[in-house]
Amino acid sequence: MSQRTYNQLWADAQLELSCLLEEELPAEPPGPEKDRVVFFQRLAVLFVRYTQIFRQLEKAYDLVVHPQKRRFIHSALESVMGRVLELKNEMVEKEFSEYHYMDDVLHDLKLIPADLEIPIPRYFHSERSKEVQQRKAMLTDILKMAEVTETPEVSGKAAKSFKEAVKIIQVAERARQGRERAKFNMKNLNMNTMYRIKEPGAESAESAAVCIQKVWKGYVQRKRTKTAREEEMILLGMYEEPRPAEMTAQAIAASTRVKQMEHEEAYQKATVDVMNQLRDVEGDDMSKSMKVQIQQWFTECRNATGTFPDYPDEEDGGSALIFAEKTPQQVESKFAAKEEEEANAKAKGKEEKKEKGKSDKRKEDEEPPSDEPLPPRCVLMSSANLSRAYLESASLSSSDFWHNRSEYGNFNQMHDPELIKEEKRKVIEAEIRVKVRRRLQHTSHHCKSNSWLISQQNTRLLLLKEISSFIHICRTLQSLCRELVEQGLLKQTRNVQLQDFLGDYSYLGTTLRQHDIEPMPSLSDVRQVISLYAVLPLGSQVVHEKAPLIKSVLLVGPTGVGKKMLVHAVCHETGACLFDLSPLNTAGKYPGKSGLAMMLHMVFKVARLMQPSVIWIEDAEKMFYRKIPKEEKELDPKRLKKDLPKFLKLIKGEDRVLIIGTTRDPHSAEIKSLCKMFSKILLIPRPDYGSRRILWKQLIRKHGGEGTEALDLSSLAKISDGYTPGHIVQVIQSVLTKHRVFQQAKRPLTAAEFIAPLAQIDPVFQEEEEALKSWYAKTPLGKKRSKAASGKEEEEPAKDKNTKKKGKK
CATH class of the missing domain: 1.10.8.60 (Helicase, Ruva Protein; domain 3)
Structure with missing residues (x-):
């Protein structure tokens, strides 16, 4: 397809996004929905429609070669990804289940299950390919060095046992006898054919020609029939298309990505040239005009108030307030209003603390009325990724600008120099504004700045002394990685894609739930949830910071369902490092409390430095054993039980670190401790x-x-x-x-x-x-699901109040 097609795909996705945001963010927000089923249906429709936009934007971003357009598409793509994760989180809170069945929504929207598949953005690989390759090369070098140091020099091969030597001789002798027997049989066959050959007559030649014609015509007709049947089956969608078409499509996509890299390099070079040109040509004029405006503003303030005002702080906007075309009275009133707000906030804080205790006591005694509507949980939460401001900016930047812009003559889809000038002129103005502010502050507050500089120099000297003494203790990242690799805690990932986790869609999920039967999720549902909870947040820093934070995931299922494969697939799709803190892998390493603390400190430090990172805990139930088996007491599998949750709390929103646990026997673990450690528990079933x-x-x-x-x-x-x-x-x-x-x-x-x-x-x-299913019903989310199904969800607060009163008595 041509670039015009991908541009049109972007335009359609942006139009659909604008319409969807106008529906989701009306001028008058609707009230809370009373029916939970109706509200979930609305969430499901939004989720499916945002997923469709996500798929279109991902395809457009992957194949559009214009560097400036790709930046707009990238920002929209990350915002839509974050919104999809927010809707998924709300769906889990409203339906009390990690898996959702939306076959009725797909039927209403006339979509197929493949349209609901969450795509893995291909830029996760393309934009970090060099970094991932360097990391893999470093790990392979460390592994080679570790193997060389571990295995001493051995001259010759190891001696084989007597039985192995006899077996090798027997195999060689039997092979020799087989070859001789084959030669003998071939000689006998040739001798027999020599005696059977006779001079063919006229009749035998004619019959031979007829036989050859029959065989040839039958072969040709069968080949034609087979080809026609395959074409018919491909047309009906029963067979897949032949491979050559896929190969040509892959070759075209590869050439498109090469063009993207070339256009990106040209854009970066042009950006540097434009910025240098703007500094040289327009820099002096900008600084002079800024000085004149600032001096004029100060004189107007003195004439209006009688005194020179203070220079605006950077928190309030700095000198940008002066260039915002505001009068001195407006700026002064803004500062005064800000001071009043701070004073009122302090007074309100004190009053709220006093009234908080009284209101809590009143709430305990009061009982909610029976006719009260549902709590605000059935109101659609505001999004941190998409807002009305984003809607306005997106429509202005894409629809009104790009899609109505004439690109006649730009057949190669190169960058636009005028747009670079408009964008970078603001950057140059900000740089010059900072320089002008420093000059003016230096002249007006020269004495204060000298004393401040002296104090800053003293503190810097102290910090430099502390840093210089600390550098001797610090270790390089490569040395830490080498130690973790040698100890078997940092491992290489396998080249497994998430698409290799094969499975079909669940077509009867909604029907079964309507008959109060909880269906087992399909492998396609598992693949989708792993994409939403692990791949998308780890692959993008912006999405990870704005989406609901998920620190740990537990995969529960019998042996062979693909738990380990999913861990490696997450690492491969996001280019993440894999750390193995399984109880059996850490047994005997870093003994003692101090050694354990140092091991966890090293793992989490390297995981943050080399993020995204995945910390894998295989057989996670061993860490929370109810009763340790006799054969595992020496391994001390519960040594991470107390310290690992503490390090889990240190993971912040900006840290792309995910803990993934796998277990096949969760019954042997303490369910409370296991559920506290892992915020998301996913049940992986047998394939249907x-x-x-x-x-x-x-x-x-x-x-x-x-x-x-x-x-x-x-x-x-x-x-x-x-x-x-x-x-x-x-x-x-x-x-x-x-x-x-x-x-x-x-x-x-x-x-x-x-x-x-x-x-x-x-x-x-x-x-x-069924045992795994009943165990999952005891988890926090499983309990909520069973209570919601039985209609006992609203009785829970009343029970809590009664238990509190009994405790007080």
Whole structure:
């Protein structure tokens, strides 16, 4: 597609965003919604529509090559990402569930489940590719050095045992005998064919020609029929499109990204040249005009008030107030109003403290009326990412400017020099304003500034002494990383994408909930939640600071459902570092309380310096054991139980550090401690029928298999009920050996070949899944969900009051 198409895609997304913001932010805000179901339906519609805008903006940002347009798209994309995360947080609070089923919304909006998929912004990789490659190279170098130091120099190979040597000789001898037997058989075959060959007659030549014609015509017709059938199935959407089209699309996208890099470099170079030109040409005129305006403002203030005013502080706007075309009386009244507000705020604070105790006592005695509407939780919360100010600025910057701007002649979509001048002229004015302010303050407050400078110099000398003494104790980041790698706490991530976590959409979720049946989430739902809770906040600093803060996530599920794969996928998609603080991995390392504190301090320090970072805790239930098994008492798995939550509290909004725990046996842990440690608990189920069919199809193709009519995928998906993706991968690897893949042309794959190795593996039974489901019902969110389903949610405050009164008695 051309750049005009992507520009139009951006324009459509911006128009839809403007319409959606006008609907969400009306002039008169609506009152609270009484019906929780209706309110959640409104949230679901907003979530789906914002997701559609998110997908359009992400595609436009990835393929638009104009550097200035890409900056506008990038700001809109991050704002929409933050709004999607805010809506997800509100949906969880209103429905008391991490998984939501919106098949009815998709039906109303005439969308397909693929339109609800949360895309991973491709700029997460492209804009940090060099940094991630350097980090991987550093880790590989450290690992190589660690292997060299650990393994001493060994001359020659290790000696083999007598049995291994005999086995090798036997294998070689059997191979030699097989080769000799094959040669003998070939000689006999050649001798037999020599005796059978006779002089062909006229009749035999004619019959041979007819036979060849039959074979050739049958082959050609079968090939034509197969091609026509494949084209028909592709047209109906039953088969995927051929690979060459995908390869050409990838090649076009790669060339587009090369153009983006070239245009970005040209834009950066032009920006530097324009700024230097503005400083040289317009800098002197700007400084002179600013001096004249400031002097005129001071004289007007003296004539109006009789005294020279103080220079405005930077907090109040600095000299920008003087250039805002305000009279001296307006500026003075603004300062006076600010002082009155500060005085009133102090007085109100004292009064509120006195009245707070009285109001609390009144609230305890009073009972809420029965006809009172629902609390304000059914009111749509204001957004920290999108507001009316953003709506006005976005419409002015994109719709009124870019899409109505004539770009005739700019076929290559290069930068616009005039726009750079308009943008950087404000930067130059701010720089010159600061210089002018310093000169004027230096002349008017020369004595005060001298004493201030002397005190500042003394404090700087003291700080330099402390820093110089502290530098000897400090260590470089590379030395800390080397120690963590050698101890096995900092690990390399696998190249796994989140799309590799295969699974189908849940099509009956809404229907089951309408019949008071809580459905198990599908693997597609798990993939979406991981994208929202982990990938998007870790991938963007702006989104992480404005979105609801999530510090820790716990993945619960049986063995083989892909918990470890999801951890590596999050690290790969965001370029995050992976730290392993699993109880079994930290056993015996950094002993004692001081060693434990130093280990955690080093891990969190390096995680902040190399953010985004993921701290992985495998078998997290071991850290909160109810009763430690005898065989694990020496490992001391609970040594991180007290100190790790303390370090978790130190993670702030600007720190892109996420703790991910995985567990397959949460029943053996103290549920209260586990839920305090992890703010989000995600239950990963066994794959359903649709997910199993996709798994068999995609994994067989990934391992070199070809799907033909002889391979009945529906039967395989039906038979493999209860088996996890890990089990399916294990079976496919055992069947699709190199020899079997080579034989597919003569002997196609059949479903019967996978049944025997599948029967040798124990599945995950329904009882185990129900046990995990009942355990999840005991978590805080599960309790809220069960109370909301039973209608006991509104009775909880009254019970709390009664218990408090009993305690007082």
